[in-house]
Amino acid sequence: MICQIDPNNGIAIYEQIERQVKFAVANGSLVVGERIPSVRELATQAAVNVNTVARAYRELQQQGILNSIRGTGLAVAAEAPEICRRSRMQMIRDRLRFVLQEAKQNQISLDEITTLVTTEWQDL
Amino acid sequence: MICQIDPNNGIAIYEQIERQVKFAVANGSLVVGERIPSVRELATQAAVNVNTVARAYRELQQQGILNSIRGTGLAVAAEAPEICRRSRMQMIRDRLRFVLQEAKQNQISLDEITTLVTTEWQDL
DNA sequence: AATACTGTAATAGTTGAATATTACAGAGGT
DNA sequence: ACCTCTGTAATATTCAACTATTACAGTATT
Numbered sequence: 001m002i003c004q005i006d007p008n009n010g011i012a013i014y015e016q017i018e019r020q021v022k023f024a025v026a027n028g029s030l031v032v033g034e035r036i037p038s039v040r041e042l043a044t045q046a047a048v049n050v051n052t053v054a055r056a057y058r059e060l061q062q063q064g065i066l067n068s069i070r071g072t073g074l075a076v077a078a079e080a081p082e083i084c085r086r087s088r089m090q091m092i093r094d095r096l097r098f099v100l101q102e103a104k105q106n107q108i109s110l111d112e113i114t115t116l117v118t119t120e121w122q123d124l
Numbered sequence: 125m126i127c128q129i130d131p132n133n134g135i136a137i138y139e140q141i142e143r144q145v146k147f148a149v150a151n152g153s154l155v156v157g158e159r160i161p162s163v164r165e166l167a168t169q170a171a172v173n174v175n176t177v178a179r180a181y182r183e184l185q186q187q188g189i190l191n192s193i194r195g196t197g198l199a200v201a202a203e204a205p206e207i208c209r210r211s212r213m214q215m216i217r218d219r220l221r222f223v224l225q226e227a228k229q230n231q232i233s234l235d236e237i238t239t240l241v242t243t244e245w246q247d248l
Numbered sequence: 249a250a251t252a253c254t255g256t257a258a259t260a261g262t263t264g265a266a267t268a269t270t271a272c273a274g275a276g277g278t
Numbered sequence: 279a280c281c282t283c284t285g286t287a288a289t290a291t292t293c294a295a296c297t298a299t300t301a302c303a304g305t306a307t308t
Contacts, residue, residue, distance in 0.1 A: 054256070138265080197284055
């Protein structure tokens with residue numbers, strides 16, 4: 001699992017990690033029982049502090065997505081894929097709503113938005 | 125001019141103010157020469173600190189959108205409408221790209237996104 | 249047993265945003 | 279002149295996120 005972190009995009013680093021783990025579980029990059037990268041490993045790879053990774057992992061545990069095996073590592077929980085798949089669209093939707101809301105409040109039409117979506121989609 | 129601030133939406137308050145002023149200028153809610161709400165007035169209305177408003181206004185000055193008339197207030201600069209109109213779509217586009225990028229990285233299709241856009245647009 | 253990994257936790261320091269408070273100089277109305 | 283409004287600025291404090299560092303209890307490998 002590779003984690004791409006941008007420290008300056010306004011989203012808290014621990015939250016970026018959380019989301020990427022969830023997405024990875026949802027699309028099968030991480031399977032049930034598989035051990036995720038250790039806190040130190042991910043911290044090094046993403047050039048981030050160990051505590052920040054630990055915080056993300058802790059919250060993922062509380063959500064029932066990861067299981068802690070003391071001394072060994074953290075593994076993807078049995079219920080994780082269902083949880084993550086169910087919330088995947090919701091995570092995208094929430095952010096999309098935020099953008100649409102601002103657009104609508106500024107007299108931008110649905111046509112303009114869909115056009116924008118289509119054109120920007122290509123450039124990615 | 126009414127300013128709607130959400131202290132908990134992750135965006136810095138001074139940045140929310142900045143954006144809303146820009147949008148207001150772009151769509152004509154604020155016209156050239158018009159005086160914008162005083163720092164204290166807006167601070168009270170938005171339940172926010174004076175310094176936070178002052179910071180937003182200061183940055184808007186540096187961008188050539190507001191003129192300071194010492195002792196009187198801040199007025200919309202002559203070049204402001206052009207500046208704001210030019211950057212309005214760009215501001216929306218930037219945030220939209222961010223969402224689309226995450227969606228695309230997670231095997232979500234353009235169809236799914238456009239469907240999502242259309243359905244969410246209604247609910248706003 | 250020794251070593252090298254795991255997660256977890258405590259401590260202390262930095263940074264940016266936001267707050268509360270006080271102060272001052274300039275403009276305008278009375 | 280007086281008062282009230284304007285922006286501007288300095289100060290101190292709070293808070294969350296992040297960092298750096300150290301430490302400790304388990305597990306696995308050798």
